[in-house]
Amino acid sequence: MRLTTRFALLGTMLSLPLAAARADEGMWTFDAFPAAKMRADYGFAPDQAWLDRVRASAVRLTGGCSASFVSASGLILTNHHCVASCLQDLSDNAHDYLARGYTARTREEERLCPGQQAEVVTSIRDVTAQVKAAVGAAAGLAAVKARTAANAQIEGAGCPDRATTRCQVVTLYGGGQFKLYTYRKYSDVRIVWAPESRAEQFGGDPDNFNFPRYALDGSFLRAYENGKPVATSRHLTWAARAPVDGEATFVVGNPGTTERLLTGSQLAFARQVTAPLDSLLFSELRGRLFSAMAQSPQRAREGKEDLDGVENSLKVYIGRVKALGDPTLSAKLAAAEAALRGRSRGNAAIGDPWADADRAVAAYRNLYLTQRFLRPRSDLYGYAARLVRAAEERTRPNGERLPGYSDSALPLLEKQLLDATPVTPWVDQLKLEFWLSKAREYLGPDDADIKLLLGRESPEGLAARLVAGTRLGDPVFRRTLWQGGKAAIDASTDPLIVLARKLDVRDRQIIALVDEQYTGPITSARSKIADARFAAYGDTLYPDATFTLRISYGKVAGWMERGKMVPTRTLMGGIYDRATGSAPFDLPTAFDTNRAKLNPDVTYDFVTTNDIIGGNSGSPVIDRAGNVIGAAFDGNIHSLAGNYAYNGEDNRTVAVSTAALEEGLRILYPAPALLAELHGK
Structure with missing residues (x-):
């Protein structure tokens, strides 16, 4: 998410960060929505039918964003920055769709977004007992292997039809709960409409994680199946209206990760x-x-x-x-942990998992830099590493594979490896050179793993040789290696495949060490801490974010900043006053040429108290009636602390209004057929 502080006010809301959620705090799972709490806070709460309809309308994009169905023909609302990579992939020197925008005038002009997949949750099932029984008394690496095998078995049994469904066992509360999420997936996702990038990025990096904002950060995709738009009878109703100060709002999406627990x-x-x-x-x-x-x-x-x-x-x-x-934040978090430890003292079943966690973290300190820098980062090396590992893992029984390579995970991996996603050689070489140089800098030139990584070459020379010599930018070549399996990988002389084969052996050793000394012990410790938390506070606490479907509730509200109240919204006409003529505050072309036609009083962007984090980008902002009135695209600067704690005084979600998007569809980047579809015509 383009999300995100001052922390002076955090102390007022942190007295119970690890206990009960307060005010509008919470990224709640759909099977545990706090209806009673919301009813106490707001005087009402949605019923199960409302929750079921909204859940069926929510979409997870595998590129790391959220979205929602907004028509009966598979139309998907998300953010512009969530489709930026698609626009970049479809562009060339003659057609810069990222800069100029894209409007499909007909369904035939809707173009495939490489690597993208849309997923809708169809069920959530608690499998905690099954996973914990499989682990039993195992510890360290053995516990990780037992848990991985159990997850693979559960996912495989839950989704025998991997062509249209995806199953994923999700770890919640750091290991306190495990739930099976089942998705209906759509692997054919196409771009429909996107404004020029300057409309989404007006204000650039200076405005990122700030408000007021003047950003048209919205776009539309469409899900297809068997060459036809997907029929989506359960979708949100489009409501192009201004938000009302104080009205209740819901944000439904897939927050990426938080570290509040x-x-x-x-x-x-x-x-x-x-x-x-x-x-x-x-x-x-x-x-x-x-x-x-x-x-x-x-x-x-x-x-x-x-x-x-x-x-x-x-x-x-x-x-x-x-x-x-921030000392206030640190002190409050420490006090909350001390309080929970105090409540758990004397409970033999709990013991002292915090001490176990301390030992696990101490061990991880000795492994972290090697694990991080032994894996070069670039698109082309990413292809090589996954092809090499997949070839080996696919020869093993499903329950004995590394996470990410089980039968349930392979279809998406195959799609992401084989879709025709272009790679820009100089960008890939720059990234590869950078990460190789950082590996040598942080591990040292005499480190055995650096000698394995670089041999006698420099980071610059190795990166240049690898990028110039590889054929992995060609999806046909990648498909040949994928289909050829381990024999093809072992026989390949592609320089990136050769490097990935060599590093994979050492990386597996590091994974085993990390699992034995850190992952296994920390998961066991946090499972016991979760049990202590449940015993102390019941079900009043939501789990940390895991890029799985969540719902938060809040309201349209500003906040106090340096003695002044920040308004809840901006108006589209305000962009002309804010524009300076120089980047990043230069007017988007469509705003400049259509100034006389644009309604200056339309609500542009607005803020709410909803609790969100990165991954929520593209999430629909929904009103009490279940209508979509905006798309969340950012947080204010105070929301950056939301990774560790939520503060309702000044943590805000920033959304683009549906009214502004409709003005964009009507005046700025005309798409009359799309506008009619949104209104059910």
Whole structure:
């Protein structure tokens, strides 16, 4: 999500961060919606029929975003930045769809988005007892293997038809619960309408995670099956109206990850190691991309989508560093953990899992850098690594494979590997060179794993040789390797496949060490901590986000910033006052040429108190009647702390209104057929 602080007010809301959710806090699973709590807060709550209809309308996009069906013919509403990679993949030097936008005038012009899949939850089933029974008294690596085998068996039994369904066992509460999510999947997803990127990105990085905003961050896709649009009788009703201050709103989507239930030692590791490292690395990568893109207009176009992603991630990581360094937040989280430990003292069944977690984290500190830097990062190397690993894993029984390679996971992996997604060589070489150089910097040139990774070559020389010599950019070649299986992989002389084969052996050793010393022990510890939490606070706590379907409730409301109330909305006409003529505050072309036609009083973007996080991008904002009135695309700067705790005083969701999107469809980027479809005509 293009989401995300000041933390001075966090202390008022953190007295129970690990106990009961307060106010509008909570990313709730659909099988545990807190109807009584909402009724106490708002005087009403949706009934089961409402929840069932909304759940059936919600869509998860495998590119990492959320969405919703908004017509009976498979039309999907999401964010523009959620389709940016599709637009980039379909573009060339003659057609820059990311910059200029895309409008399909007919169904025949709706174009396939490579690698994209749309998924709708059809059922959620608790399988905790089954998974825990399979693990039994096993510990460390043995426990991880037993859990992985149980998950694979449950998923395989739940989805025998892998052509149209997908099953996924989801770990909740760090290991306290396991639930089987079953999805109806649609592997043919096509772009229908998207505005020019300057309309979505007006204000650029300075406005990212901020408000007021003037961003038309909305787009439409369509799901197809057997060459025809999917019939979706259960969809949200389009309501192109302005939000009302104080009205109740729901956000339904797939928040990626939160870390609100981490132990103190896990938070300390994030504070001391991962968050600062992420900030440093992405800051340098951003600089390298900037420098390379400045060399030519073509490079500026080709690198833009990568740069946007790096800038967004960097802002998130910087926000997390600030949050973790805030003494008020740290003190409150520590106090909450101490309170839970106090309530659990003397419970023999619980023991002291926090001490177990401390030991696991201490062990992980010695493994983390090797695990992180032994895996080069680039699109082409990603193809190589997954092809090599899949070839080996597919020779093994389903229950003995590594996570991500079970029978239930293979169809999506195959699609993502074999779809015709273009790779830009210079961008891939830049990324590969960067991550190889960082590996040498952080592990040291004399480290055995660096010698395995680089041999006698420099990061620059190795990256250049690999990218110049590989054929993995060709989907036909990738398909040949996939279909040829282990024999084809073992016989391949492609330089990236050769490197991936060599690194895969060592990576498996590292995985086994991490599972034995960290993953197994920390999951066992957090399972017991979850039991302690349930015993102390009942079912009043939601699980951390896991990129699975959740619902949050809140209301349209501003917040106080430096003594002044921030309004709940912006108007479309306000973009003209905010525009400076210079990037990133230059007017989008369509806004400039259609100024006389545009209704300046239409609500553009608005804010709510809904509790969301990255992954919620594209989530519908739904009113009490079940109508969609917006699409969430960001959070304000205060929401960055939401990874660790929610503060209802100033944490806000930022959404583009359906009224603004309709004005875009009517005036700015005309699509009369699409507009008629939204209104059921």
